[in-house]
Amino acid sequence: MFNIRRFDLEAETTQESSSSSTTTTTTTTTTAIPINDRLAKLNARLNKNKPPPTTTTSTTDSTTIQDSIPRSKDIKDAKHHKRDRDSTTTTTKTNEISYKRSREEEDARVAREEARRQKDQQAGKQRWEKRAKELKDSDLIPNDIRLAMKAEVEARDRAKREAKKNPNAIAVAAAAEKEKEKEKGDEDMSDVEANEEDNENQDNKGQEEEEEEEEDRPALELEGVERFASEAAADAALAELAALVPLPTFETKEITALEKERAKSMGIPDWLAHPTLIEPDESNNRPIEDQQFGFSERLIKQCRKAGIEECFAVQTAVIPVLMRARHLGDIRRAPGDLCVSAPTGSGKTLAYVLPIIEILSQRVVTRLRALVVLPTRDLCIQVKETFETFVKGTDLKIATSTGQNSFAHEQAILVGESHSNPNSPRILGGHSRVDVLITTPGRLIDHIKSTPNFTLQHLRFLVIDEADRLLNQSFQDWLFHILNAIHPSPERKLLGADGSEAIQVKRDHLGFPIHDAIAPGFLSSFFQLPESDVEDPKALSVQKLLFSATLTRNPAKIASLQLSDPQYVAVQEGGQDGDEKQKYTTPAGLTEHMIVCETSEKPLMVLHLLHHLQVRSALCFTKSVESAHRLYKLIQLYEKIRTTAPVEVPVVRKEAGKEKKVKEELKKKGGKDQDGESGSEDDSSDSDSDSDSEDENDSSSSDSSSEDEEDEGEDEEKTSDVEMEQAETSTNAMDIDTTTTTVATPTATDAIVVAEFSSDLPKSKRQSILRAFNNGEIHLLICSDLISRGMDLSPVSSVINYDSPVYMKKYIHRVGRTARAGKTGTAYSLVEMQEARHFKEMISKAGHWDKIGRVNVKSQEVKDLVPGYTKALAGLKDVLVTSSRRAGSRRSFK
Numbered sequence: 001m002f003n004i005r006r007f008d009l010e011a012e013t014t015q016e017s018s019s020s021s022t023t024t025t026t027t028t029t030t031t032a033i034p035i036n037d038r039l040a041k042l043n044a045r046l047n048k049n050k051p052p053p054t055t056t057t058s059t060t061d062s063t064t065i066q067d068s069i070p071r072s073k074d075i076k077d078a079k080h081h082k083r084d085r086d087s088t089t090t091t092t093k094t095n096e097i098s099y100k101r102s103r104e105e106e107d108a109r110v111a112r113e114e115a116r117r118q119k120d121q122q123a124g125k126q127r128w129e130k131r132a133k134e135l136k137d138s139d140l141i142p143n144d145i146r147l148a149m150k151a152e153v154e155a156r157d158r159a160k161r162e163a164k165k166n167p168n169a170i171a172v173a174a175a176a177e178k179e180k181e182k183e184k185g186d187e188d189m190s191d192v193e194a195n196e197e198d199n200e201n202q203d204n205k206g207q208e209e210e211e212e213e214e215e216d217r218p219a220l221e222l223e224g225v226e227r228f229a230s231e232a233a234a235d236a237a238l239a240e241l242a243a244l245v246p247l248p249t250f251e252t253k254e255i256t257a258l259e260k261e262r263a264k265s266m267g268i269p270d271w272l273a274h275p276t277l278i279e280p281d282e283s284n285n286r287p288i289e290d291q292q293f294g295f296s297e298r299l300i301k302q303c304r305k306a307g308i309e310e311c312f313a314v315q316t317a318v319i320p321v322l323m324r325a326r327h328l329g330d331i332r333r334a335p336g337d338l339c340v341s342a343p344t345g346s347g348k349t350l351a352y353v354l355p356i357i358e359i360l361s362q363r364v365v366t367r368l369r370a371l372v373v374l375p376t377r378d379l380c381i382q383v384k385e386t387f388e389t390f391v392k393g394t395d396l397k398i399a400t401s402t403g404q405n406s407f408a409h410e411q412a413i414l415v416g417e418s419h420s421n422p423n424s425p426r427i428l429g430g431h432s433r434v435d436v437l438i439t440t441p442g443r444l445i446d447h448i449k450s451t452p453n454f455t456l457q458h459l460r461f462l463v464i465d466e467a468d469r470l471l472n473q474s475f476q477d478w479l480f481h482i483l484n485a486i487h488p489s490p491e492r493k494l495l496g497a498d499g500s501e502a503i504q505v506k507r508d509h510l511g512f513p514i515h516d517a518i519a520p521g522f523l524s525s526f527f528q529l530p531e532s533d534v535e536d537p538k539a540l541s542v543q544k545l546l547f548s549a550t551l552t553r554n555p556a557k558i559a560s561l562q563l564s565d566p567q568y569v570a571v572q573e574g575g576q577d578g579d580e581k582q583k584y585t586t587p588a589g590l591t592e593h594m595i596v597c598e599t600s601e602k603p604l605m606v607l608h609l610l611h612h613l614q615v616r617s618a619l620c621f622t623k624s625v626e627s628a629h630r631l632y633k634l635i636q637l638y639e640k641i642r643t644t645a646p647v648e649v650p651v652v653r654k655e656a657g658k659e660k661k662v663k664e665e666l667k668k669k670g671g672k673d674q675d676g677e678s679g680s681e682d683d684s685s686d687s688d689s690d691s692d693s694e695d696e697n698d699s700s701s702s703d704s705s706s707e708d709e710e711d712e713g714e715d716e717e718k719t720s721d722v723e724m725e726q727a728e729t730s731t732n733a734m735d736i737d738t739t740t741t742t743v744a745t746p747t748a749t750d751a752i753v754v755a756e757f758s759s760d761l762p763k764s765k766r767q768s769i770l771r772a773f774n775n776g777e778i779h780l781l782i783c784s785d786l787i788s789r790g791m792d793l794s795p796v797s798s799v800i801n802y803d804s805p806v807y808m809k810k811y812i813h814r815v816g817r818t819a820r821a822g823k824t825g826t827a828y829s830l831v832e833m834q835e836a837r838h839f840k841e842m843i844s845k846a847g848h849w850d851k852i853g854r855v856n857v858k859s860q861e862v863k864d865l866v867p868g869y870t871k872a873l874a875g876l877k878d879v880l881v882t883s884s885r886r887a888g889s890r891r892s893f894k
């Protein structure tokens with residue numbers, strides 16, 4: 001194309017030259033040269049190898065033409081011709097120089113431009129490579145870099161928008177720059193060419209320059225577009241990278257061949273044997289506004305209000321997984337189920353609360369879309385409060401159903417009074433006045449069975465918190481009923497709640513059926529639909545989420561959940577190996593101690609912790625309600641004595657062999673030593689009772705009696721007469737040799753405030769005690785295992801295991817009431833002599849022994865406490881009998 005153009009231009013030149021020569025040769029020669037020169041310049045740019053046309057052709061041409069001129073003018077003309085020839089020769093020389101210079105100029109300019117372009121490209125490439133390296137090298141882009149990147153991307157976006165408004169801006173700017181350069185070049189040339197350029201030349205030059213510009217402009221524009229395109233691509237890649245901030249390095253656990261074999265033989269599924277592991281340290285925290293969470297401005301604002309600036313490790317791992325299926329209406333892909341094991345106090349609750357709120361906040365119609373099942377009423381209340389903190393600004397409705405209110409009242413809350421009436425017509429798709437229901441299993445089953453129009457067919461999330469605890473309960477076959485209610489079944493179309501087929505479709509106020517009256521997964525339950533693969537995933541729109549600090553790996557229990565495409569996420573310390581060790585990660589801020597002592601010394605040890613080690617804001621766990629009550633009364637009495645009158649008590653001497661005598665007496669009465677030997681005593685309804693066999697993943701023994709004894713968690717606790725006997729004899733069993741002691745009288749305001757918390761107390765009393773404890777008004781809260789799991793009592797600075805737990809799971813949950821959310825805390829376990837061996841074995845098996853420090857309390861250290869304690873103990877029986885009578889309890893004291 002370029003060659004054709006060049007040929008045409010030459011032809012035009014020849015023609016132009018011929019026609020001009022018919023009038024005047026001078027004109028012909030003087031006009032032909034600059035054109036040739038410019039053509040040469042142009043051709044040089046188009047094809048540098050092509051030599052420029054020589055002036056010889058022009059001279060020859062003019063000579064040939066001159067043959068036709070009349071002879072009379074020959075002499076005169078000859079003079080003219082000579083002068084012209086001289087002039088032509090001079091001009092030719094000048095033009096050759098000019099051409100040469102101009103070519104050099106042009107080459108230099110092209111080279112300059114090329115160099116500049118390459119430099120730009122190189123700089124861009126380097127910048128991009130540097131940024132990409134930064135991104136690659138850092139697990140996390142620090143906030144300042146991200147902000148800088150964001151600002152840069154925004155600035156470029158702005159520039160792009162500007163460029164879009166004026167697409168030629170880049171080309172025009174470049175052309176202007178070029179024009180400037182050219183002008184400079186022309187100035188240099190002007191001295192040589194000034195005398196040769198007439199107006200026509202000027203015009204031609206202008207025309208030619210325009211032509212050159214025409215040629216250059218697309219090239220410049222192309223260059224601009226290319227640069228623009230490559231920068232835009234780099235920007236897009238940068239923005240994409242900035243948006244896709246790499247997740248913390250979560251590894252999938254590599255298991256050895258032996259472990260694999262072991263897991264296989266135990267029936268542990270592969271996904272459970274290969275958890276995604278996350279270190280529970282702060283380096284895995286991410287800012288709440290991080291794009292990977294995809295939280296709305298509203299939720300971020302609520303989080304900030306609640307003091308949440310970052311997501312903890314478990315939240316960083318779990319929330320993005322849940323938010324992957326963020327579109328409520330997207331039922332094409334079944335979201336896989338998730339099992340999460342993370343230490344106590346690591347923030348598991350928010351790991352499900354925040355995404356549930358974010359996803360459900362898109363809903364149009366109120367349906368029961370999230371069900372949270374928890375083992376105790378107090379936990380339900382706590383989780384409801386958490387939901388309510390973050391739900392502000394949406395119209396989602398949260399409710400609890402725990403049996404603390406009348407059944408009718410709960411029905412009215414769940415489906416409304418008109419729908420809860422047994423005679424009200426059953427509505428296809430059910431009815432709900434709440435979006436999220438937090439419940440204990442027993443009460444939920446009652447509603448599934450007996451509340452008309454209560455349905456789980458719209459469920460999007462089924463959360464089973466404290467999963468291993470709940471899976472140990474077979475109360476009312478709760479899991480079976482829930483799974484049955486959330487899975488569509490063809491026969492259901494034949495059955496209304498009342499057994500009839502007369503089911504109405506729920507309609508809006510205009511009479512149209514409400515669009516999601518029936519959950520997609522249930523359509524085939526009610527209608528005869530053509531079978532298609534597309535329908536399949538719709539049945540699986542429920543996502544089951546299991547959470548626990550000590551998640552079971554019992555295959556039978558896991559299988560009973562009918563999980564679909566499950567994933568196992570475990571937050572645990574690195575460097576651990578072996579199954580036990582992985583399951584029991586304690587909070588990083590927890591310091592653990594054990595105090596080995598005689599059974600009878602334990603109350604004194606509690607006093608020692610309170611008065612000598614200044615333990616406050618403490619939870620003290622006992623093995624039963626009675627044990628808690630007795631200790632509570634004893635310490636209360638001690639404080640009363642201490643703050644009202646100086647105490648002078650007789651010498652208390654160690655009586656060797658007395659303890660043996662006590663034990664023999666106990667044996668005669670048929671009592672057993674301690675909880676380690678008596679499942680029935682220890683395994684109150686509040687206890688975990690996780691069998692050791694479960695810890696070994698031995699499915700065959702998962703139905704051990706201790707597990708079967710588990711109950712809903714707060715129904716019953718058993719009496720131990722043995723403890724009373726021990727209390728009566730405890731002063732005699734103390735290993736203390738002291739003389740008469742006088743204790744100074746502190747004021748009543750110095751008294752340590754102690755309270756008890758158990759399932760015996762009415763709901764209102766329990767709530768007020770928890771409030772007082774949270775407000776710091778109670779120094780020591782003595783409790784059963786009712787609050788050993790899940791309860792988040794913020795001020796707990798210490799935990800005292802008054803009766804040391806028999807199972808590691810229970811230990812983990814109890815000590816996990818302190819050192820929560822990255823804080824520090826201390827746990828003291830009072831280990832009786834005869835329990836010491838078992839305790840050590842249990843802790844060692846969990847790879848935890850090196851974390852526990854042994855504290856030796858010498859008799860001298862508690863000497864000052866003994867007089868008051870002795871007096872309190874002496875008065876205890878009367879107090880207990882009185883309080884027992886008052887409570888109308890059936891406890892018997894012999």
Ligand SMILES: Nc1ncnc2c1ncn2[C@@H]1O[C@H](COP(=O)(O)OP(=O)(O)OP(=O)(O)O)[C@@H](O)[C@H]1O
Pocket residue numbers: 307308309310311312315342343344345346347348349350548549789790791792794816820821
């Ligand atoms: N991202 C966060 N930033 C600050 N505090 C948080 C964050 N996430 C959770 N918390 C706080 O940490 C405490 C413990 O959280 P949570 O009760 O969810 O722990 P958990 O893992 O469920 O413990 P457990 O196993 O004992 O039930 C709560 O007080 C909660 O408000």
